[in-house]
């Protein structure tokens with residue numbers, strides 16, 4: 759199975775200049791590391807924000823990769839951008855399921871599917887639910903029992919499964935898959951961007 763995880767363009771295509779940040783999308787890196795530990799799959803992370811590519815270019819890259827499942831991270835401020843991206847992806851790759859994760863679909867799982875045409879919302883911490891979803895799509899097994907997801911059933915009716923429990927033993931999580939990202943592209947958070955790294959370390963001494 760091939761999985762594509764997308765951090766949608768925020769600054770340039772979401773319309774709020776200067777707030778997209780240049781930090782690594784750890785959310786997707788955690789989803790990737792957990793999923794590949796539990797499933798025989800190939801994963802690519804497309805960070806459209808750091809690459810400053812358009813939605814159309816994101817879709818081109820998605821088509822070239824030809825995934826079986828697409829995951830998109832979404833907070834509320836970037837959601838307009840996610841709606842556009844989903845529409846473009848569905849036009850080019852209509853049979854590839856799209857799963858949304860992050861703060862917005864966690865708070866509004868049903869509405870997020872209605873607004874975007876995506877197939878699944880992952881609610882809360884996504885590692886276990888997303889890996890279980892990918893596994894069941896791969897094996898064609900039922901998704902009714904997967905905690906933490908909302909999905910489209912018959913006649914587009916949206917079902918919201920019970921929540922996933924919080925992961926209490928964090929040692930169950932492998933380190934984030936930084937190998938799937940270009941580490942050199944990332945910088946400290948915006949409130950620290952003017953300081954050299956040497957100045958941050960002082961607070962840990």
Ligand code: B12
Nearest residue numbers: 768777779785829830831833834835859860861883884888
């Ligand atoms: C670090 C951080 C940032 C960083 C880095 C973001 C990045 N590239 O990763 C910076 C400083 C750049 C940033 C910017 C912004 N942020 Co911010 N940020 C956070 C913060 C403090 C931690 C996020 C984090 O990395 N957590 C660790 C990771 C591992 O966990 P996670 O993100 O929760 O991801 C898990 C789940 O959400 C889910 N999940 C997430 N994505 C996906 C995708 C898929 C496919 C799946 C299956 C699951 C999944 O699974 C993940 C693993 O369990 C949160 C607050 C918080 N405590 O969570 C706010 C938060 C996410 N930010 C928020 C906001 C508003 C913003 C800005 C809009 C601020 C602004 N006004 O400019 C921008 C938007 C940037 C953007 N590109 O969208 C809000 C979002 C609220 C909302 N309703 O959407 C939050 C929740 C803070 C708050 N309470 O208001 N942010």
